[in-house]
Amino acid sequence: MSGLRERNKERRRQAILDAALELLRANDIDAVTIEQIAARAEVSPPTIYNLVGTREQLLVALIDRISEGLIEQFEPPDGDLDDPVGMMRRAVDETVAAFVADSAAYRQIVRSLGNLAVSGSRLAFDPSALHVRAMRRAQELGILRDDLDPVALGRQSFLAYVAALTSWASGSLADRGFGIAARHGMVTVLAAASSDAHREDHHAELAALGAKLARVSWKQ
16 A cells, blocks of 8 residues: 555656646746646645645756656666766756756746756755766776866766756757757866877867857857
8 A cells, every 4th residue: 555655646746746847838937836736736735845845845856857867767777887978978968858848947947946956955866976977987998087086077067067057047048059068068078088099089079069059149
């Protein structure tokens, strides 16, 4: 019975998050209330507080849902430990795609929560962990120099992603520009930390992304 009860709780929790996204796609975030979300999800307002939390915690949970699915997807054995750079590229591209797919909602959510939420301080887990793990594995494979701290490299790569995300959320970057800027920030770290054998490839990728980034529309 306890397993069924937990599954029912999770089903209702996901229905609440789906309802919030549906409302945020069509309405200003300040106009969306817990009562409206509850009605759309066919639950009571107290159920939202019990299963998700406050309004702010609900918004954080929507960010969490994107990051959590990604972390699970790239955890071993599914994570490609023989191609950590490719894994990180795919991770960046897929999170960008997830945010852009619900751009009307997620632009508002990111703006409302600010950098603290997307940098991990209020999330259920640290979303920079994937970047750190990929950088550590890239160093083990000789892709990166061995005299640098992979934790610092991974976190810097993630901070570059956060900068692209917040620029997109503010309207400074269009959807395509968000994807290019997120990739550019990651590859900038790789190019700076590359071993001799991989430096030329990373610098070539950085130059190509830089040319694309220069052509995207930035709000002045």
